[in-house]
Amino acid sequence: MKLYNLKNPNEIVNFSQAVKLGLGKKQGLFFPIELPKISKEKIKKILKMDFIKRSSKILEFFIGDEIPKKELKKRVKLAFNFFPTKIIQVSKNINCLELFHGPTLAFKDFGARFMAQMISYLNKENEHITILTATSGDTGAAVSHAFYKMKNVRVIILYPKGKISKFQEKLFCTLGDNIKTIAINGSFDDCQFLVKKAFNDRELKKKTNLNSANSINISRLLAQICYYFEALAILPKKNRKNLVISVPCGNFGNLTAGLLAKSLGLPIKRFIAATNANDTVPRFLTNGEWKPNKTISTISNAMDISQPNNWPRVEELFKRKKWNLKKLGFGSVSDKITKKNLKKLNKLGYTSEPHATIAYKLLKDQIKNKEFGLFLGTAHPAKFKQTVDNILKKDIILPNALLKRSNLPLLSYNMLPNFNKLREFLLEK
Template identity: 35%
Template sequence: MSEPLLYRSTRGLAPGAGIGEAIAAGLAPDGGLYVPEALPRLDPADFDPRGSLADTATRLLRPFFVGHALAAELPAICAEAFAFDAPLRPLGQHPGVAVLELFHGPSAAFKDFGARFLASCFRRLRKPDEPPLTILVATSGDTGAAVAAAFHRQPGVEVVILYPDGLVSPRQAHQLGCFGDNVRALRVAGRFDDCQRMVKAALNDAGLQARRPLSSANSISLGRLLPQMAYYAHASLQWQREHGRPLNFVVPTGNLGNALACVWVREMGLPVGEIELACNANQTLPDYFGGAAYAARPAVATLANAMDVGAPSNFERLRWTFPYDADLRQQLSSHSVDDATICATVLRHATRGEVFCPHTATAMHRFEQRDRQADWAVVATAHPAKFESVIEPLIGRTVPVPPALAAMLDRPAQAEPLEATDAALKAWLLGEGAEVCGPEQARRLG
């Protein structure tokens, strides 16, 4: 049996932790992000060629859970988290191009996979005599709804979602506020980076933690990040079996969690080729990969709002993976796509019968600038129906709404206003929080 992995902070000032502790904490005590001491190495032959996405996830993640009680539960956790598919669909008449569709879950975005995995872990990690736990979530559009759907009515857990007021799509905002029960939505008078800063400050406040235990469900959480590797592993293994070549990916990215998952799959030895980070008009990553010093900056509002991030948290993990700038810049490329190009890309493909969300359109545009003789997967991160106020005027027709999203939109929704300060969130958490859903109430709500 292999030795259990120990998890360290990217900042190196916190003691090591086991996988359960790292998932439960969300953020390391020194403010850094948890990473394994070393990434495991796997061989493509380790995977069942007839296995499902859940089977691939179980095999991929097994080394991360060795020696912990969750290891025995991993097949069940993966079955719960990966209960819907992530199809690798051919794109038109291009034999070497596919779209990796990640939006077939309850909230119609890729974040459903990681959120459901995390919720399944928390259900098994939590002891009956433990105090209630508050999950803090900063969202630029999609994370909050995925986490809310995954944790809705889960006993002993309250979810508090922070989102930038007026900077998410109307349907995204409705999703964030439509759950009720143990889920509360706060519309923050600021940008996503303010929401993210406020959440990190709360998680790092020992006094606050002592009075109200907190954790995170953003991609700063290892429990969100690790499962996101599964669909890249599954797609790349499928492609190699069918074509005999590695698969390259164009990944729309903002906070870097989804892209980092793809990078780690490649580092673990699976057949992932080139990785391009498709960004919107926020230039932090394109400027860095273009040779400039890394510099976080205020986020710019764009049509691809879930990627409106000026200070991507997972850059710390990326730098842990490749400590030297020259090496890191050789591993990835990153380019910016402005709103006008997003619109033109959506419209051009709609005339060919393909409707993409604004985020997927950034990846599609970047693919169109690449060598089309190579094998590429364009990562589709959200369903276009979530962005009807952008997409439908462009293409001149309505976009059918998936049933799960339609059910959310049929519910009433509300969100509370909050100032964009660390103090405002702390005060809300200490005096304004909702009652946590207990076991009896959960059964009544059914």
């Protein structure tokens, strides 16, 4: 698999290099030179496979023979060793694709665990690696648990202090060992800026063997393609026609993966990019101007991102496939309307959380006659227990993954959004 740097197309790397580097020169994202296409007949056969066999096959189309097929399947099985997805009916033509049945109760378990397996396989010389990642809530837990106690890997997670839910924080800030967490006194964009600055520091990058586990890493992105195929495999054939998928968007990695699934040949009619009040992309799609505002804190905190990293990949894919960007559905939803729709979903018999609720609201508004809609459930409602309980006046039962960590002490460091301080931390700890 060959990939090029979107900011410097002359920089061409293979899959292994892209995984190890994370970002290219000038903080450019890596993107496949070849976009594989699967025939309709092969798609039908692939959809009949079990999840592990199907996921291995999908990843083969991108990775090629760079990793032996037997080894790739073994790593996929180790990464996806949990019940992958469920589809729950919400109304006659709208279902929820639940992606939160992994160990940290969020869709990010797919990408983080596959990346951990790729790093483990590719690090044959047992080099010491530092994984530096920013999180707006769920990435931190998924990455921390995926790499927990992994030999020669140190993980450092930056997150905005006081701007993620209590249970999100408990999931990854109570592990210790090779997992270090830093609460930054700022926004997620501040955290992301610090990560990018670290990758621009050549000396730091070399001394710490720096990598990132954000969705900027190609291994995470490719892994997420797999559950879109799983969704089609689970759906009755009659509901696969005119399928519309609404995706809660923060860094836009989830949407990018869905679009890559469509590019492969998966029959998805269209997507809806659903955001909260941090609406850089909806405004851009409306007026053509890229003007990120200051990040606003919302009840859908994992989407509190004003400068989404993966948007250049979305634009590149539309350009390469000659798709019309104007056909991408989009919209933003305020906290007030999110709360109303959380209550509406509850009346329909489905307990959701703010992020999925935003995707549901926009899907409900934009779905047309004879279309069938899926909105992505990206995290378990219990991860936002206080918010959901307050809105719905109920007491959500905590799953074991949260219950066993709820009373553990936080082990986080505190830091101002100061790059020199972070640099010292990376070099000393």
